Amino acid sequence: MTTDHVPQDASVAPLLDDDLLAALRGFAALPRLLVCLDFDGCVSELVADASEARPVPANAEAIRRLAGLDGVRVAYVSGRPLESLRELAAPPSGALLIGSHGAERDVADLAPHSRGLTLTPGQQAARRELLEVFESIAAGAEGAWVEHKPAGAAIHVRKVPDAGEAEQVLVESRAAVATLDEVHPKEGKMVLEAVVVQADKGEGISELRRLVSPDAVLFAGDDVTDEFGFAVLAGDDLGVKVGEGETRAAHRIEAPAQLAAVLNTIAEAREARDEEQQ
Numbered sequence: 001m002t003t004d005h006v007p008q009d010a011s012v013a014p015l016l017d018d019d020l021l022a023a024l025r026g027f028a029a030l031p032r033l034l035v036c037l038d039f040d041g042c043v044s045e046l047v048a049d050a051s052e053a054r055p056v057p058a059n060a061e062a063i064r065r066l067a068g069l070d071g072v073r074v075a076y077v078s079g080r081p082l083e084s085l086r087e088l089a090a091p092p093s094g095a096l097l098i099g100s101h102g103a104e105r106d107v108a109d110l111a112p113h114s115r116g117l118t119l120t121p122g123q124q125a126a127r128r129e130l131l132e133v134f135e136s137i138a139a140g141a142e143g144a145w146v147e148h149k150p151a152g153a154a155i156h157v158r159k160v161p162d163a164g165e166a167e168q169v170l171v172e173s174r175a176a177v178a179t180l181d182e183v184h185p186k187e188g189k190m191v192l193e194a195v196v197v198q199a200d201k202g203e204g205i206s207e208l209r210r211l212v213s214p215d216a217v218l219f220a221g222d223d224v225t226d227e228f229g230f231a232v233l234a235g236d237d238l239g240v241k242v243g244e245g246e247t248r249a250a251h252r253i254e255a256p257a258q259l260a261a262v263l264n265t266i267a268e269a270r271e272a273r274d275e276e277q278q
């Protein structure tokens with residue numbers, strides 16, 4: 001069938017521009033799809049308390065809908081540790097998980113013997129030093145706090161009441177990270193992360209592509225670190241940037257609230273195609 005025959009869902013179409021709608025319908029017409037989603041700022045709105053982040057309900061529903069369709073594999077590709085991703089995102093069964101910006105992977109049925117993240121003694125020492133440095137900086141700024149992560153740490157400033165002071169914490173943290181051996185900074189939104197394992201979302205998506213062998217990959221994300229993911233897209237792949245900021249992605253939506261429309265457009269086209277093929 002051509003994409004012209006896909007019924008227009010009044011609740012979906014007006015939210016997305018024509019280029020994106022056409023691209024999504026072209027994507028949905030391919031046999032095997034891999035849909036990769038960033039979590040914070042994409043599936044979930046950004047919130048002050050990182051432990052309170054949850055999928056926008058319509059996004060969660062659309063993700064479940066897509067995950068249940070033949071030929072579609074859904075993945076989360078997140079900076080979150082896997083443990084936190086599992087708890088907060090509550091991914092549908094069968095979802096593939098890339099956590100810690102690519103350093104942690106749970107692709108169970110596709111690579112059942114794959115092992116979790118193991119740090120070398122040198123990496124463990126570097127992580128301990130990083131945690132000490134970040135904790136000491138955070139102790140001096142009201143509202144700053146440190147997220148301990150398996151591959152490193154993140155110093156958060158979203159709850160620092162004064163914007164200038166928040167920026168100062170980030171400046172100080174960047175300078176401190178630059179003095180540490182084998183510790184690599186990752187910029188984020190109101191956060192500075194640093195990891196002792198070199199990995200990025202592009203590597204994570206490439207690994208998923210290798211495992212799933214899709215005809216095309218969609219990746220949606222909002223942050224600087226998501227640009228590594230957009231960078232590995234090619235051919236019929238589709239990149240969707242969420243929100244403002246420079247990007248390599250070919251398409252953009254304004255906010256997480258629009259993601260459900262993106263996912264439901266694919267699901268709807270796919271369901272129509274499946275029905276026609278029966």
Ligand SMILES: O=P(O)(O)OC[C@H]1O[C@H](O[C@H]2O[C@H](CO)[C@@H](O)[C@H](O)[C@H]2O)[C@H](O)[C@@H](O)[C@@H]1O
Pocket residue numbers: 038039040041045046047048049050051053077078079080081147154156157158188189190191193223
């Ligand atoms: O790759 P993601 O799934 O987008 O994860 C990136 C980081 O997200 C979290 O921090 C961000 O979201 C918080 C909750 O909305 C917000 O308070 C914080 O300011 C944001 O930077 C998470 O805490 C990190 O571990 C993730 O790496």
